[in-house]
Amino acid sequence: MSEQPKRGSIGVSTAIGAAWVVSWRLLSRLLGVISIVILSRLLSPDTFGVVAIATSLIGALDAFSVIGWQDAVIRSHHYRKDLLNAAFTISAARGVLMAIVIAAAAPFAGEFFSDDRLVPILYLLAGLTALEGLENVGPVEFRRNLAFEREFVQFAIPRFLAFVVTIYFAYSLRDHWALVLGIVAGRLAKFAASYLMHPFRPRFSATAIREILGFSLWTWAASMAIFVKERTPAFVIGRTMNADAVGRFTLGQEIAMLPITEVVYPVSRALFSGMASAHRDGRELGDAFCRAVGVLSVLILPLAIGISSVAHFVVAIALGATWRDVTPLIQLLGIAAPFSILTTICGTCLISVARLRGNFAINAVAAAFVVVLVVVLVTAYGLVGAISAVCIVMTCEGLLATGLTLHWLGGNASDLLAQAWRPVVAVATMAIVLGASGYGWPAQAATASTTLADLVVAVLLGAATYVLALALLWQLSGRPQGPERWLLSLLVRALDARRGVS
Numbered sequence: 001m002s003e004q005p006k007r008g009s010i011g012v013s014t015a016i017g018a019a020w021v022v023s024w025r026l027l028s029r030l031l032g033v034i035s036i037v038i039l040s041r042l043l044s045p046d047t048f049g050v051v052a053i054a055t056s057l058i059g060a061l062d063a064f065s066v067i068g069w070q071d072a073v074i075r076s077h078h079y080r081k082d083l084l085n086a087a088f089t090i091s092a093a094r095g096v097l098m099a100i101v102i103a104a105a106a107p108f109a110g111e112f113f114s115d116d117r118l119v120p121i122l123y124l125l126a127g128l129t130a131l132e133g134l135e136n137v138g139p140v141e142f143r144r145n146l147a148f149e150r151e152f153v154q155f156a157i158p159r160f161l162a163f164v165v166t167i168y169f170a171y172s173l174r175d176h177w178a179l180v181l182g183i184v185a186g187r188l189a190k191f192a193a194s195y196l197m198h199p200f201r202p203r204f205s206a207t208a209i210r211e212i213l214g215f216s217l218w219t220w221a222a223s224m225a226i227f228v229k230e231r232t233p234a235f236v237i238g239r240t241m242n243a244d245a246v247g248r249f250t251l252g253q254e255i256a257m258l259p260i261t262e263v264v265y266p267v268s269r270a271l272f273s274g275m276a277s278a279h280r281d282g283r284e285l286g287d288a289f290c291r292a293v294g295v296l297s298v299l300i301l302p303l304a305i306g307i308s309s310v311a312h313f314v315v316a317i318a319l320g321a322t323w324r325d326v327t328p329l330i331q332l333l334g335i336a337a338p339f340s341i342l343t344t345i346c347g348t349c350l351i352s353v354a355r356l357r358g359n360f361a362i363n364a365v366a367a368a369f370v371v372v373l374v375v376v377l378v379t380a381y382g383l384v385g386a387i388s389a390v391c392i393v394m395t396c397e398g399l400l401a402t403g404l405t406l407h408w409l410g411g412n413a414s415d416l417l418a419q420a421w422r423p424v425v426a427v428a429t430m431a432i433v434l435g436a437s438g439y440g441w442p443a444q445a446a447t448a449s450t451t452l453a454d455l456v457v458a459v460l461l462g463a464a465t466y467v468l469a470l471a472l473l474w475q476l477s478g479r480p481q482g483p484e485r486w487l488l489s490l491l492v493r494a495l496d497a498r499r500g501v502s
Contacts, residue, residue, distance in 0.1 A: 015168050020148035024155055028262075031163040033318075036251070040319045042170045043178065045251075049243030051179045052250045054121045056234050057109055058129065059417030060227055061098055069137075071219060071351060072212045074144045075276045081200075086139045086209045086428030088202035097134015102126035113238060119181055119396055128187045138200025143273050154197045155190075164188030218356030220348075225363035229370045229393070233386045236374050241382070249383055251331030253390070255314065259303035260340045268348040274350035289349050292481035293402075294419025296341050301427040302466045308334025309431065309462065313455040329387045329443060338389035339398030346401035355408050362404065363480035366397040419482055426469035433465045434458065 039048075069087040073079070106122035142150045166182025195201075233253075238246045254261075257490055271292060275285055310331035343362075350359040370393045377385030406413055434440030434467070439458035474484045 004333050016146070016148075020152050021270050022263055024152045024261045025266040027156060028159045029170075029481060031159060035166060037318050038167055038255075039170055039178075040251075040323060042174060045177075045244045045247035045249070045322070046242075047179070048251060049174045049238070049245070049247035050115055050117050050176050050308075051121070052234060052246050053113055053115070053238050053243065054109075054118055054125065054180075055183075056231050056238075056317045057118075057122065058102065058125055059104070059231055061101055061105075062223075064226075066447060067141065069212050070140050070143065071135075071272070072138050074273055075352070075354070077277075078142075079144065080208075082205055082207040084137050084140070085203050085205035086207060086212055087140070088206045089206060090205070090212060091135070091137065092133045095130045099126040099130035100135070102129060108274060113243075117176060121176070124180060124184065128184060131191055132187060135163055136194035136198055136200060137202050138198035139194055140148065141198065141200075143269070146269055146270065146273050146277075150197060158189035158193055160188045161189045163307060175389060203372070204493045217361050219351070222356065222360040222363050225234050225293050225360060225367040228367040232367075232370050233374050233378070234392060236378050237383070237386055240378060245383060248323065248326050251319075251323070252326040252383075252387070253333060255311075256304075256307060256330040256333035257337055257340070259300045259306060260337055260344070263300055263303070264344050267292075267296060268344050271345070272352050275349060277440055279353050284410060285349055285353060286406070286409040287415070288418045289345065289405060289409050289411050289487065290419050291483070292349075293342065293416060295486060296345065297338075297423040298421045298470070298483045298487065299340050299342055302430060302462065304334050304337040305427050305431055306434075306462050308332075308337075308456060308459045309434045312442060313458060317452055317455060325383070327385060330386070332387045332391055336394045339395045342398035342402045343394070346405040349405055349420040350410060352407070352499065353443075358404060358408060362401045365400070366393050369393045369396070417434065418480070421468060422477065423483070425473060426466050429469040430462050430466040 016042060067091055073083055073087055102122055103126040106119045106126070109122060110116045110119040139151070139154060142148065142154070162182045162185050165185035168273065169178035169181050170176075234246050234250060237249050275288060275358055276287060308331045311327050311334065315327045315330070318325065347359050348360070368391060374386055375391035377389045379385070381388065404412075404415070405411070407418065410437070431440065439454070439461060470484070473481075474482075479485065
């Protein structure tokens with residue numbers, strides 16, 4: 001089975017791939033934001049909470065059975081049919097087993113959380129899990145060859161269908177089934193797209209299963225640790241408080257983490273493919289790691305701190321007074337969110353060079369601290385305690401992961417600082433200006449009189465301050481090689497390509 005040749009240099013191909021993945025995520029998030037604005041006025045926090053508990057339970061089982069076959073195929077030096085067929089066989093078996101476990105656990109989940117609505121939801125999601133295991137594995141070739149424009153189409157259609165179905169049933173039903181039916185529509189469309197978008201037709205085969213499982217053991221262990229780290233707060237809140245509190249925590253976390261989930265995660269998806277390709281070619285990745293941190297710092301730091309600073313406007317305008325107590329959750333988590341840049345890029349690099357035990361160790365340590373801190377702080381401070389625990393662990397994990405990754409990849413801390421110090425200082429300047437002007441982190445919560453114009457002014461003020469500060473720092477530093485120059489050169493290439501300049 002032959003592969004299509006890669007286009008251009010790995011760095012440029014990775015950047016183009018990242019642009020496509022980010023474009024997909026931005027489209028998805030745009031639909032998500034519109035959904036949140038509409039659904040927050042049609043559905044209660046309790047409705048969001050019960051679905052969040054159900055999906056968290058599915059996520060728990062998913063973490064305990066994840067195989068990581070896609071990463072194994074992408075990293076493999078030998079791309080062939082028997083490898084894909086083995087991946088399909090593993091995926092199908094996993095889907096059936098997970099469906100059985102989910103269905104069996106449904107009644108116990110309803111009793112544990114004292115909410116009978118969970119039982120039928122979990123039965124339905126069990127069936128979707130079995131179907132998901134039978135999806136076509138052929139589209140993994142898009143990631144391996146950095147053909148992310150095809151993934152864009154493959155993912156966009158199901159996401160749009162899920163959006164339409166969710167909004168329709170929210171208006172007609174006004175209960176949790178609107179969210180569930182949206183999930184159903186998206187999963188069914190995703191299954192169909194996997195076969196329509198790629199000609200490969202998988203068959204059951206055990207020939208190359210050992211090759212995939214040899215890579216997947218530590219991937220599975222890391223996934224379990226990540227699940228514990230990410231899902232523990234919702235479980236503890238749901239057990240000690242109620243579904244309403246889970247809904248508020250989930251929505252606040254989702255808003256605060258938008259720059260990470262919608263930019264950093266998608267870029268890392270493309271970055272993994274590029275770094276895996278470079279590693280297959282025998283290249284060193286220390287410099288690439290530092291450059292990736294620098295570029296994402298330029299793009300993400302102002303977004304994360306910006307969301308924290310204007311959370312009062314966002315909640316008042318988009319969500320309404322019912323959700324006002326979500327504001328401090330967004331403010332706290334937004335300040336710590338940039339450390340996820342470090343954690344995410346570190347994990348991507350470590351997996352691409354098969355440092356799987358190290359990646360697991362970092363996530364396991366973070367998961368252990370989350371469990372302890374969440375239990376203690378939720379009991380003492382409620383939702384704010386949960387977010388505080390997440391922020392503390394997120395910060396420490398980012399610093400730990402960075403130090404270990406630099407050591408393992410042969411990177412240099414001074415090179416990393418040279419890439420990142422200017423965006424850090426620029427975003428600190430932005431935060432000071434927003435705070436001094438009264439648009440950022442006000443002493444009093446926003447009221448119903450808050451207008452969209454206030455939010456626009458805050459965004460423009462923050463963006464202008466950041467861009468000017470970053471440009472001035474770069475000029476004063478002698479316009480060195482770094483993320484600013486790399487982004488500018490990439491922009492020039494894109495404009496030249498658009499004009500047909502070779």
